[in-house]
Amino acid sequence: MLLSARHIEHHYRGRCVLAVDEIEFAPGTITALVGPNGSGKSTLLRILGFLETPTRGTLTLDGKQVRTRADRLAARRTVTLVEQQPFLFGGTVKSNLMFGLRTRGCRGREATTRVTEALQTIEIEELAERDARSLSDGEKQKAAVARALVVQPRVLLLDEPASAADRASKNRLYRVLDDVRQAGLAVCFASHHLEDAYRWSDRMVSLEGGRASPVTPENLFRVDIPPGTGAKPVRVGDLEIHVVTDTSGPATIALPPDDFIVSKSAFPSSARNQFPGRIKRISEDTRGRVTLTVDAGPEFIVRITPDSLAELGLSVGSAVVLSVKAVAVRVF
Amino acid sequence: MDFFVEGLRRGAQLLLGGDAEVLGITLLSLQIALVSTIFACAVGIPVGFLVGTSRFWGRRAAITALNTMLAFPTVVVGLLTWGMLTRNGPLGGLGLLYTWWAIVIAEVILAAPVAAALTAAAVQGIDPRVRRTAMTLGAGFWTTHWAVAREARFALLAAVVVAFGRVLAEVGAAMIVGGNIRYHTRTLTTSVALASSQGDFALAMALGLVLFGLALTVNVLLQLFQGRGHAA
Structure with a gap:
């Protein structure tokens, strides 16, 4: 199993906001996380992305338990999260894509090639030199997905990745996710759109009040x-x-x-x-x-x-x- | 009124005539202010970052302490520094009292909290997503903080400028630990104080004009940074 979380509990101001007994992600799968707003989807994604440490529970990556600060840093080189309202650094879209590459020591021609490829995958080549702050919400989301893809993670987490997209861009985005899944990534996206979840995922996990249950496909x-x-x-x-x-x-x-x-x-x-x-x-x-x-x-x-x-x-x-x-x- | 006009006229004469002593005092003041600002920021900015971004036990107390230190009376800092550096003091052996380094030490104590408090405020105002975004893209400790600093760069520059301004305009501590020794520790502010008490209004006015000019420059820079910060 590529990434798994066991007996996760997360407390915020003394209140238990998340209690997930077990969730696993295998390479080449797409998992949809469904549930209403405030059900704990974003918190779970941040924990799975090693950005927040859960109050209790263990996370395992490639069969090894992630415990220390150094483990978490290494894990973040494998797992990347795209937030629902992604933050783009000041500068151009291209410089945003370069950020993750630089942290991995990838520069020069190779970096440029990878950035161009990622922009092409999301079909936003024309945004490359645009000031990231001047983008619309939909464009920001696409740029953030490209920025996540360019670092070639093995687990890609996305929080409502198409919330600001029109129908055509939404389908294009999910098709891209389907492509990267076939390339062997474990993809997990949160959505409160059941249609998207049914249509694009192999498996659905429903969160309600911070508790997870597998969605049994009925009829x-x-x-x-x-x-x-x-x-x-x-x-x-x-x-x-x-x-x-x-x-x-x-x-x-x-x-x-x-x-x-x-x-x-x-x-x-x-x-x-x-x-x-x-x-x-x-x-x-x-x-x-x-x-x-x-x-x-x-x-x-x-x-x-x-x-x-x-x-x-x-x-x-x-x-x-x-x-x-x-x-x-x-x-x- | 004539008195003022005459003072201004003679002051301007001294400046335009390139009076060596006035020039020397100005350069020494700038030197002390620059060195003090560098040290104050080297200490203050990392502390401000820590207080502004980390969650640790006693953080609230640290913020209160910083804000209290902003209001430290400069003569008290001067006095404490004097006590440390005087021959019988714990650091008396260094022989730093009444040198320009003594002034730097006092000014660092005064300006570091300014840099720290303004840095803390600047990084606290930064979107929490900056940190998360840098981390999820694989950034380590330093790169993550660098990303935060980059987003806060205008506010951080403002912190540096304010610290510089505080050092440049400070008189009490400079007087006590520097001793206002001619050609050695006489700064713009201490010589203005001396000249006015000696009744040399023209010299005081000339130095006052220089000080005013520098203060103006610093504040124009500050406005510029803040303006750009809002625009970004």
């Missing part, structure tokens, strides 16, 4: 969307699911567990999708929600209230019909 299917606009059917196994989207080609669709209507038989409605199936599992969680696993060809996770469960008289093995509107199906 996610890889599909091939036919060309055309508006409502169209896609195939998931033998099932045909109607979606509304203007995109086409390979995509991921998600059917939110809360958006299903469960009935004992088919009924006329506006819902474009009606899937007959059979209940495989019923479980009730601590918050009093009932989760059904329904086998309708593919399996669907469906959430209903305990009252509905009781009124419909459902049990494992009951035949049900799941209805869901085409517009409720999310496409990533």
Whole structure:
């Protein structure tokens, strides 16, 4: 494992703001850190970037525990963080990219070549000689990503890297992350955009109130969307699911567990999708929600209230019909 | 009023005529001020950095101590330095009393806290992201601090200029430890004090004009740095 953190606890003014039992990053993977603002994403990233030392817990890089100040300095040569509102040093964009190279003793022609390459990767060559302070927020983010890439880290951490980007630059940025992942980097980005997280990561970790839990992909299917606009059917196994989207080609669709209507038989409605199936599992969680696993060809996770469960008289093995509107199906 | 005009006229004459003594006093004052500023900043700026950027036990007390030292009466510092350097004092053996080095020692004690306090304020005002950014890009201890100093450069220059100004304008300590000895430890401020007490208004005025000119230059420089600091 390239980078891992165990039993991390971080206290701020006597309050525990982060408690992560275990998180690991392997080379060639993209992890998305999702969660609302203030859930501890930035703190966790700073700890993983060796910029803050957690109150408790251990960090391991390349199988070796990082303990001392010297260890942390060495670790920062391997792990680089791009902050959400990155700070650019006074001077040109190019001089900003040079900073990290100089700390590694890389100068002259080699440095210039690497800077040019990094700027090309992010497609901001035209900003090279611009005063860093005169950039827009979106340009600053791109310059900061280039500045992180130019030092060739093995772990790249990014805090909301596309928060100031328009749609086109956002996709370009994530494509770059996908490229560097394929080159063997471990990438981890924080985002409160679930769509970005689903679309661009191999794995999602959700943070809430400083606590981490893996996101179990519920009702996610890889599909091939036919060309055309508006409502169209896609195939998931033998099932045909109607979606509304203007995109086409390979995509991921998600059917939110809360958006299903469960009935004992088919009924006329506006819902474009009606899937007959059979209940495989019923479980009730601590918050009093009932989760059904329904086998309708593919399996669907469906959430209903305990009252509905009781009124419909459902049990494992009951035949049900799941209805869901085409517009409720999310496409990533 | 004639008295002032006459004083100014004769003062200007002395200056424009290139009076050797006035020139010597001016150069000595500048020499003492420059050397003192260099030492004061060599001590004060690192201390200011430490207090401004690190978190350590007693940091608050250190800041209070620094700010108190800013208000140290100069004659008291002069007196303490005199006590250290006088023949019976702990450093009496060095034989520094009534030399220009004695003035430098007193001025360093006075100006180092100024440099430290202004440096601390300057680096505290720097965005915390500067440090984190330098660190995440692989910078070590010195490079990280260098990056912070670069972002704070105008405020740091201002600290140097203010320290220089304080040394240049100081009279009490210079008088006590320097002794105002002609050609040796007579500075602009001490000779103004002497000339006025001797009733040589023209000489006092001439030296006063030089002092005023230097103070003006220093403050114009300060304005310039601060202006650029805000613009950056």
